[in-house]
Amino acid sequence: MSVTIGIDIGGSTTKIVGFVNRTMITPFFVKADDPIASLYGAFGKFLSQENIMIADVDRVIMTGVGASYLAKPIYGIPTGRVQEFIATGLGGQYISRLDRVIVVSMGTGTALIKADKKNIFHMGGSGVGGGTILGLADRMLKIRDIYSLINLAEEGDLSKVDLLVRDISRDEIPGLPPDTTAANFGRINDMANSSDLALGILNLVFQTIGIIANFASKSGDIKDIVLTGNLTTIPQAKKIMNNLSALYGINFIIPEHSEYATAVGAALAYKYDVPIEKIE
DSSP, X not given: OOEEEEEEEOSSEEEEEEEETTEEEEEEEEEOSSHHHHHHHHHHHHHHHHTOOGGGEXXXXXXXXXXXXXXXXGGGSOEEEOOHHHHHHXXXXXXXXXXXXXXXXXXXXXXXXXXXXXXXXXXXXXXXXHHHHHHHHHHHHOOOOHHHHHHHHTTOOGGGTSEEHHHHOSSOBTTBXXXXXXXXXXXXXXXXXXXXXXXXXXXXXXXXXXXXXXXXXXXXXXXXXXXXXXXXXXHHHHHHHHHHHHHHTOEEEOOTTGGGHHHHHHHHGGGGTOOOEEEO
């Protein structure tokens, strides 16, 4: 058995996935503050969990902000680094089974990558992302745990927080349904409770990301938008993005294993003539 391993070393989590030929082994992640500790922890756990010997691994390809900390090959295995945006684009194509897409990486901030059969191009991004959610939740609700925020938001009512089109116009506005957001947090009042505020925070961030992706889709003439990164696991994301799909006539896609797209792309990089920096 010949296994290729892709590892995405982020600021707080390290994600790992393996491929045997083009068949993906179920990915997982570990949490750690130190990038090297999380790298070796993820690697060892992966081999143990999948009953893989070190001799079975033919290469390890890394990406992410923590990949720069590794100065030597992992256990003598051929090891390399690939540029994160390229890995994200490749991974988004693979998990969506689409060749021409805009891949949106939703992490602490947000990055947008255009990917087609010819090239992968970083279109730009935004500082709005998971960091925004956690920062606002901390200041507004004294909540520092994302899962607590998600659970709180389940009972939220956006009409007590956001100003909607129906609140400012009695007439129908072409292309804008009455329940379209006119201003995030534009209608907040004393009746809004913690659940309403929690949902308002999530709605603000996901709508902002969705609208930016919509503009990117128009400039790239691409209607398939693949959402990746940790924020795709938040349950409210799917509903908010589905509403934007209907509003803008584009297709937001959250594929299986969406949070692992960048690690997937790293593992696949060697198959696609992608520049890989060797670690020696």
